[in-house]
Amino acid sequence: MSAMPISSAPPAAPSSIRPPSYAAQDPAVVRWGLTALALGALGLFIVLPLVTIFVEAFRKGAAVYLAAVRQPDTIAAIKLSLVAAGIAVPLNLVFGVAAAWAVTKFQFKGRNVLISLIDIPFAVSPVVAGLVYVLVFGAQGWLGEWLAARDIRVIFALPGIVLATVFVTFPFVARELIALMESQGTEEEEAALVLGATGWQMFYKITLPNIKWGLLYGVVLCTARALGEFGAVSVVSGHIRGETNTLPLHVEILYNEYNYAGAFAVASLLSVVAVITLGLKKFLEWKTGRESR
Amino acid sequence: MRRRTNFRRPSVLPGFWPAFSYAVLYLSLIVLIPLSAVFLKAASTSWGHLWKTISAPNVVASYELSFGASLVAGLASAVVGFLVAWVLVRYQFPGKALADALVDLPFALPTAVAGIALTSLYTESGWVGRYLAPLGIKVAFTRLGVVVALTFIGLPFVVRSVQPVLGDADRELEEAAASLGATRWQIFRRVIFPIVRPALLTGFALAFARALGEYGSVIFISGNLPMKTEIAPLLIVTKLEQYDYAGAAAIAAVMLVASFAVLLGVNALQRRSRGFMETG
Numbered sequence: 068m069s070a071m072p073i074s075s076a077p078p079a080a081p082s083s084i085r086p087p088s089y090a091a092q093d094p095a096v097v098r099w100g101l102t103a104l105a106l107g108a109l110g111l112f113i114v115l116p117l118v119t120i121f122v123e124a125f126r127k128g129a130a131v132y133l134a135a136v137r138q139p140d141t142i143a144a145i146k147l148s149l150v151a152a153g154i155a156v157p158l159n160l161v162f163g164v165a166a167a168w169a170v171t172k173f174q175f176k177g178r179n180v181l182i183s184l185i186d187i188p189f190a191v192s193p194v195v196a197g198l199v200y201v202l203v204f205g206a207q208g209w210l211g212e213w214l215a216a217r218d219i220r221v222i223f224a225l226p227g228i229v230l231a232t233v234f235v236t237f238p239f240v241a242r243e244l245i246a247l248m249e250s251q252g253t254e255e256e257e258a259a260l261v262l263g264a265t266g267w268q269m270f271y272k273i274t275l276p277n278i279k280w281g282l283l284y285g286v287v288l289c290t291a292r293a294l295g296e297f298g299a300v301s302v303v304s305g306h307i308r309g310e311t312n313t314l315p316l317h318v319e320i321l322y323n324e325y326n327y328a329g330a331f332a333v334a335s336l337l338s339v340v341a342v343i344t345l346g347l348k349k350f351l352e353w354k355t356g357r358e359s360r
Numbered sequence: 361m362r363r364r365t366n367f368r369r370p371s372v373l374p375g376f377w378p379a380f381s382y383a384v385l386y387l388s389l390i391v392l393i394p395l396s397a398v399f400l401k402a403a404s405t406s407w408g409h410l411w412k413t414i415s416a417p418n419v420v421a422s423y424e425l426s427f428g429a430s431l432v433a434g435l436a437s438a439v440v441g442f443l444v445a446w447v448l449v450r451y452q453f454p455g456k457a458l459a460d461a462l463v464d465l466p467f468a469l470p471t472a473v474a475g476i477a478l479t480s481l482y483t484e485s486g487w488v489g490r491y492l493a494p495l496g497i498k499v500a501f502t503r504l505g506v507v508v509a510l511t512f513i514g515l516p517f518v519v520r521s522v523q524p525v526l527g528d529a530d531r532e533l534e535e536a537a538a539s540l541g542a543t544r545w546q547i548f549r550r551v552i553f554p555i556v557r558p559a560l561l562t563g564f565a566l567a568f569a570r571a572l573g574e575y576g577s578v579i580f581i582s583g584n585l586p587m588k589t590e591i592a593p594l595l596i597v598t599k600l601e602q603y604d605y606a607g608a609a610a611i612a613a614v615m616l617v618a619s620f621a622v623l624l625g626v627n628a629l630q631r632r633s634r635g636f637m638e639t640g
Contacts, residue, residue: 093544098451105447106459108440112512113465115487116477123480161402166383173376175368181384183627187391190619192573193471194593198600199394202401207396207605233390256373266374288362295470298575315472315576322476322580331480334473341468348468349461 120338123331123343135321135332143309144317144333150225151300151313153295155232159289163240164282168274171248172256182245188237188345196234197302200227223305228313236289243285246356251277284351291344295337394460398616401609413610417597423614429503430571437567438560440511441518448519449526456604463519466512471494471576479580501583506591509537509577512569521563522556529555562629569622573615 125132135141170182188196201207204221214221221227255277259269275282280312297315304311314337321330366378402410413419447453447461464472482489482499491497499505529552537547575593582589592615599608 074600093450097544099461101443102447102453105444106453108390108463109459110446112440112515113462113487116474116512117465117469119477119481119487120473123477158621162383162386166378166387169376169380172373173368173371173380175376176366184387184392186623187395187617190393190569190573190614190623192575192593192596192612192619194575194596195398195573196614197396198596198612200609201600202397202605202609204392207603230390234394239390242583249530253371253373260372260374269374291468295468295473297470297472298593301575302600315470318470318476319473328481334470334476337470337473341465341470341473345461345464346466348464349457 167244193298227303240285247281434568437514475580518563
């Protein structure tokens with residue numbers, strides 16, 4: 068009964084393994100015609116943009132590319148992105164495990180409401196995700212004066228960037244684990260307890276090995292989104308070069324300065340991360356046996 | 361004690377209360393309380409002011425663009441996504457696994473990166489734009505550009521919604537229809553399409569909902585011309601830059617209500633399609 072609403076992560080790709088007995092009867096013209104159309108569409112909409120990034124990045128040669136990537140502002144942006152993801156992902160990981168444990172191993176009132184609430188961040192525009200923290204922590208926000216009196220900066224500083232990243236990546240690990248743990252039931256854990264295991268022993272020896280690939284899957288998606296988030300972070304960052312500029316924001320700044328080679332060079336770094344993510348995603352789908360589902 | 365057993369079914373497994381309390385606390389602090397700030401801030405001004413903000417011509421134009429372009433892009437994603445899912449499920453061809461993996465690229469690629477890549481492709485000197493320009497079709501810095509970016513974003517949602525259902529569809533039904541003399545087109549229209557329709561609708565709704573809030577991939581290709589190619593999320597950013605928090609919150613509240621309505625619709629759709637699968 069778990070709700071499956073707006074998702075930033077499309078469900079995993081399954082592939083039919085049944086022999087194509089009937090499809091084989093499709094006339095070859097139809098088969099190849101439709102295949103060509105579909106591949107053409109994928110080429111136009113997906114491959115071409117990806118290729119463009121690398122072509123534009125190297126348009127002015129490898130030297131310009133390397134200079135753009137090695138620039139201090141770029142290095143600072145890489146560091147900030149890694150720090151923000153490095154804080155946001157573990158936070159959502161712990162939440163995901165706790166929420167999935169409560170929701171899948173126990174029956175309680177309001178369980179389905181809780182599952183639906185976890186998905187809310189996927190239905191919220193990234194810009195609104197940033198806005199909510201400005202309304203709470205900003206200069207005119209609920210806690211604005213209190214924070215200003217204590218000289219604590221949240222908005223236009225690292226805490227705001229981390230909060231916005233946490234918000235947009237909030238459901239990834241939780242929803243992955245909820246789907247997985249729901250299908251696993253509670254019998255193995257109950258057996259461990261009957262045999263005398265403590266709660267933590269049960270968790271480390273039974274639950275964790277059972278969910279490790281699904282957990283990793285959620286973490287991969289969560290990390291990719293955390294490194295690439297633009298809208299939410301853009302609202303809370305203040306765009307201070309070398310200080311509150313994440314990698315995607317740095318791409319925007321360089322682009323708006325008409326430094327296209329630089330913008331695409333930095334973008335190519337993020338594209339490599341995206342391609343690695345796709346590879347890891349496929350690998351983990353194979354590991355969790357999604358393909359055969 | 362009695363209240364507890366009413367609240368949840370007894371279980372021998374440990375850790376319910378710590379896990380449950382932590383999850384609810386974290387959810388409230390990160391998501392629910394901050395989100396409520398949008399509605400409280402929007403409500404903190406008078407109705408007159410609120411109405412004036414969301415009925416301003418540029419705001420109305422941005423709503424029209426956001427909803428209109430998302431609708432068109434959702435439909436385009438539905439058509440192209442259905443075709444891609446069909447080919448990936450039913451035909452064999454070299455490079456199929458790669459094509460299947462690439463479908464998720466719009467999800468994995470940061471939106472700002474997608475935005476500048478699409479812009480460079482569709483400007484008049486770009487690889488695609490230069491062939492469209494002689495035909496009088498302008499994409500970059502027009503509403504059509506907004507639709508192109510949103511279609512890019514929506515495509516994976518349709519493919520990944522349709523693919524499993526198409527893969528699970530019972531081939532015997534088709535064979536039975538064929539043996540009873542149905543033509544291929546009749547089989548598609550009367551047998552296959554009704555099975556896939558709920559999943560296609562779900563995919564469309566997911567793509568539409570995501571497109572409504574999309575920001576990064578759109579703002580580069582749209583050119584952000586006032587009254588013409590400004591999307592609603594951009595106006596929220598503009599209001600914030602002018603320190604008009606209440607105005608930003610008002611625009612955001614309308615968007616949130618719309619997104620939640622779509623979300624509820626998707627849930628209802630999925631419940632209905634599950635019922636369909638169970639009974640049929």
